[in-house]
Amino acid sequence: MWKDFRAFALKGNVLDLAIGVIIGAAFGKIVSSLVNDVLMPMLGLLVGGLNLTGLQFTFGGAVLKYGAFLQTVLDFFIVAFSIFLFIKALHKFKRKEEDKPAAPPKPSKEEELLAEIRDLLKQQQQSR
Template sequence: MNLLKEFKAFALKGNVLDLAIGVIIGAAFGKIVSSLVSDIIMPLIGLLIGGVDLSGLKKTLGNATITYGVFLQTVLDFLIVSFSIFMFIRTINRFKRKEEAKPDEPPAPSKEEVLLTEIRDLLKQQNETGRS
């Protein structure tokens, strides 16, 4: 029973939930990028180089078939995903720098500081009226 409580506390922490959401969104984003590369970008590149279907490029050596066109498509997927993540993190870092650049407001004085300030002001006032 204790193990179940520990697991529940772990699984419901904010960081774990944020990570799970990030993984799910990342997987969906990966599918979108894969579709973009295989359905739009690679056919356009194929047209530019003479109507060649890059995903179909392969070399047969004996009984082994090397599908380097699929590899090129996967590399392009990776480059697009990594560049997108880079741009996203870059944007987040810009916002963080703007937050850090804002000057911090001084903390409100404590009750003791307020009381000591009042005492100081009263003593000053008494000294000034005693001199006059």
């Protein structure tokens, strides 16, 4: 069972997924900081000092903090768009690598021998 698990865990796809999750979490924190610390203050200045996280509605004894929800939704869209652009750039670089022509494979010993035989037969036919 341990061998099967190790073979599964060390497959490229699982490792790539784990790396992607870790980088995605770190990237999400960076984009959240960008939204909270850079974009939202500028957006607040543009709309007259409005702070979305402070928006709330009191309904009886319950407080509905819809501003915090709007902030989270905005964070999600910015993170999703940033990841979309990042993946699009990665695919563009990957396509460039795939478009490069590969060197032709070296002929095998059998192919080299057959080519020599062919050349000898051509020489014999030309000498007749």
